[in-house]
Amino acid sequence: MRRLLYLNNRYRTYDRRKYELLARHFDLTVLWINPPPSEEPPPPELLRDLRHQVFDPGRADVVRPRHVGRSLRLAWRVRRLARDADLVLSSTSDSWKSKMAFLGARAAGRPIAFRKETWQRGPVQARGPRSWNARLQARLTDALERRAVAVLHAGSRAREHLLAKGVPAERILPFHYLHEDLARLPPDAERSAQLESRKGGALTFLYLGRIIPRKGLLVLIRVFRRLLAEERADVRLWVAGEALSADTGRGAVSTGYLDLCRRAAEGEPRIEQLGPVPPAQVHTVYAAADVFVHPHVREVDGRQTHEGWGNVVTEAASMSKPIITTDRVASAFDVVTSGESGFLLSTENLEEELLEALRFFVRQPEAIPRFGRAARAAFETAVDPQLSLRSMRRVFELAGIPD
8 A cells, every 4th residue: 555644734623534535545644743722633533544643742833944943853753754655745835844844755765745725925025034034935835846746736726826836737636625524414403403593583694714814804794784784684694713812823813803803893783703613513503504704805914815725615515505705715716606606706895795795695585595505516526535536646656656
């Protein structure tokens, strides 16, 4: 059986199917940089199917260029583990850990492939040392992607980005995010009853995800209040999620931003805070809502932002929910067709387009089931484990490793 060493930051529940797929078809060793969140431990039955290590069990932050000793230790660990593998795969090519993975794989004489998330590269906003570092990182990423045996992308936007940078098309392969098909999970009966009571028959829009500036919750609250002022309708906005209280590589601390959102919603009982949702109850919350909204913004503090993929979009699609999202979310281009499965908004005119999209479902609620069915059909195409498996087998072939 072909031997695969896979590097990732940490275990997350939404990645479980990916690990199961790789462990089922390859002799898999996983090196997680950090331990999993305490609320999302890997299930024992998964760990039985693969070998695994945590590189830094006492830390929660990602490896950065300034961590010189830590970086070299990581490269050495990869070198040691790679000697017992046929191929190294690292997520993602833009991260610093992937640069160290490349060094370790080369030192061990093993081929390496990368997964790719970034599909936008705006002008460097920082100055001085930060500017130099950003440019160096970008050049290193480009060089490593051209030298990798393959680069695996999640969707069409990342593929187009790689082609534009000169990565040969035959080495750009799809590997989709493979989260659980949430529609197949039984709902939490008690939580469902609570939500239905809270909903009270109103048309309910749902925001679900991290509460950080680029996700656009503040914009959504402002626009939703405009909707309430202009439309005579029984509608709700549920906000499910929490701010980041520490920088672990998933974004800066955002508790101040959450306070801004709460103040913007103050005095409006139809904007309801659900708080953080445990992974085991996410599908129940989707099921209770009518329309999913992910209003990712174009820039934060003058810096362009984008979503590397956007699992929440495919999660909502799996639950047959119409989706309102923006052109800064990669998965939207593979899942959302405006006027059919939802609305894909331009961030250059976000507030007005968002208002129109919300208004559409308020005025035409009978369209919601039809849009939901189209979203579900798009999910079944966009989250395809067999496509990912074929790509991984092709990576081994490109590396000259027989089955």
